[in-house]
Amino acid sequence: MKNLTIITADDHPLLLKGLNDFLIEKNFNIIGSGNNGQEAYDLIVEKKPAIAILDIQMPSMSGIEVAEKCKANNLDTKVVLITFHKEEILFQKAKEFNIFGYILKEFAIEEIETCIESVSKGIPYFSKKIKQSLKGNAFNDSSFESLTPSEKKILKLIVKDKTNKEIASILFISYRTVEKHRSNIINKLKLEQKTNSLLIWAKEHQGYLL
Structure with missing residues (x-):
């Protein structure tokens, strides 16, 4: 084989x-x-x-x-x-x-x-x-709608494979602020606390982020 x-x-x-x-x-x-x-x-x-x-x-x-x-x-x-x-x-x-x-x-x-x-x-x-x-895999609209405009902007950049450093530069915010937003998004969407869980979610639901 x-x-x-x-x-x-x-x-x-x-x-x-x-x-x-x-x-x-x-x-x-x-x-x-x-x-x-x-x-x-x-x-x-x-x-x-x-x-x-x-x-x-x-x-x-x-x-x-x-x-x-x-x-x-x-x-x-x-x-x-x-x-x-x-x-x-x-x-x-x-x-x-x-x-x-x-x-x-x-x-x-x-x-x-x-x-x-x-x-x-x-x-x-x-x-x-x-x-x-x-x-x-039903999409949870209420969880998504609970995200702030800033958090949705970050999701849109995550789906484009931008790093935390790149996101911070694009949005003119600090690296630490990006990390805090990511943590909040994970909690609101009830995702597992594991590597790439947010990237995977963003890729799966990118139609909502365009």
Whole structure:
């Protein structure tokens, strides 16, 4: 299974590097990486990997659009989507276009090996975490509306991957004030006190922040 050829694509460089580093450490054969949907599709056409692990939301083409194009052109590469998005419509589209895997980024490290093993045998892998999330992922409008205008501004910058230092500079406030706002947001949204919990929430609900 470790000899399977794999390409990856994600428009977030740090997340892409983290995924690649993990897979390489586990001795998987990564033969290419892209930063957008078009690059991902070109890699699939050129290198014909067994598996393509793609983010859903990317410039040029989404992961789903890449999978749709692969299906239309009878390409054999099996597409796995790895994403922050838990919206049911995306999950259903993934099934519609015969996507072989769908896992959440926050659980990727613990699930990706199982997913690849399953997909390599021709068995689709849809994370149980997705189904659990669909049941409990109703958007809490009251919690969101309890945020102050300043807190909402900070969320909009977090979803753009801005650091606390960058946010402080953009909003002309101190680094400590940004940290205090982040703590207040986490408490109001009732998020877990863990690394990246706020970033994950912001990515999942970015439609409300645009």
